[in-house]
Amino acid sequence: MIGADRLSNDLAGWLDRTLVRPGLLPPERFEEAFVACVASAATDPDAPDDAWLAFYRNTLDALAGVPEPGGTNAEMAPVHARARSLVAGHDVLELGCCFGFLSLQLARDGHRVTATDLTAGTVDLLARMAPRLGADLATRVADARAVDLPDGCADTVFAVHLVEHLPEAECDAVVAEMLRLARRRVVLAVPFEDRPNPAWGHVRVFDTGVLRRIGERTGRPFTVSEHHGGWLVIDL
Template sequence: MTTPPSRLAVIDALRPGPEAGVYQDGVVSVRSWQGTRPRRQLGTIRTRHFDVHREGDQVHLIHCLRTDQIDDDLSGLLAEELFQPGWLRGPDLFERLFTGVVVSSAPDPEQAWSAFYRNTLRRVEQELRRPGGAGAPHGTVAEYAPVYRFVEQQLASGSVLEVGCCFGFLALRLASAGRQVTASDISAGTVALLNAAAARLDIPLAARAADATRLPWQGGATDNVLLIHLLEHLEPDLGDRAVAEAIRVARRRVVIAVPLEDEPDETWGHVRTVSLEDLAAWGAASGRPHRVIEHHGGWLIIDTDR
């Protein structure tokens, strides 16, 4: 039986575990293990980086990743080793285990997340400097680094609002390059992580919780609005509203990017596919100059100059 989402323990990514190197939230228990891995117990799934077993409704995971190995490629490791083979399922469980591995990788959560952000931003920069490199085997950072570069090339001059920013790596890059940047996400916990990371990295970035379908900014409040790999997480009617809100708030340009999938990838929390035809329909409905591009996924750029 699956626990209803409303009854699951809230994920608090900054809450210390019961001891250093351990994360617990009532749904998962995650422990860092350095040195020789313990002998595999009956009922345990063992992969290159993880040992996983269940006790009742709780998932127990042991990992052997060091702090310097923790970056956003952890997403790919969890997906390839545990979720794609079908050992585990569901975006909520994925998010909890991801959080648990990060938090358990250092003596305290703030130190762990600081390392995670620094490692990831460094990896993004390395990938952008790699001429046609293959990237890491699981490739999470390698896949979205060229997306970030393309976003940066499409922006009009001026300020930026990123909607659905998740961890906010793109927003941090843009702010560190001198842009006035605001980032938003529907998750208050994610926004708290990003604000803390920006402060530790000394990057002038403002982040706040906001619903993409009801943005709390007035019309024309910012020069650019970004919806980067957000719309595949929203049901079609909500996606329509998010696009309309982005057009309302953008003074000069809206930049939208989506993955082009045959089926929505549940592991990443995708609930729909978005095609180039869908992007063209949004562009036409806007009544404004626009273009649709295929480049590491699908793109819609709408000029809203007002």
């Protein structure tokens, strides 16, 4: 059992390093183990939301401060900081938000945010946690390849650490959908890995050349850069 004070997204990295990589936990059981670890910190096993709230608060505090070196929070803090600096306009849409840490930070920055993900349970968790964290945002279950929202519904559309989970053709579908949804800017961020990390569900790797080819296929002005991974920014 993990104490609530130790719950944060660093738990994901710890499980990967200590159980998945040594072969003690199959990658397909990673999510189940992660949820079980968080739930184990709940004082009432039938009401785990307090444990999840601690998980969210501790993660957001770490991302806003000085994360413990070597952990998942330390890896993601500069990624989220860069993303927040790239917002153009007020209305923001995030595709594949997962737990929604970036969307929560963007909402706290004063943006009008819609956070979407394909996993209904994760979206429902974020919807329950956001008001308790003082964040005002909209949530929606959506497939990033076909989002049920109108054209040009957001100034900036993000897909941060999403498309490495998808094969190439589906990645292009996501980018096309982002271009449809955005009024001003599309931001795609990916990790740079030597091989896909199965614990995170990654299926392909990226480098600056791959990102440039994606940008070229859009026919739009774009920039590619490196900052704790790769970034493709398309301005409309």
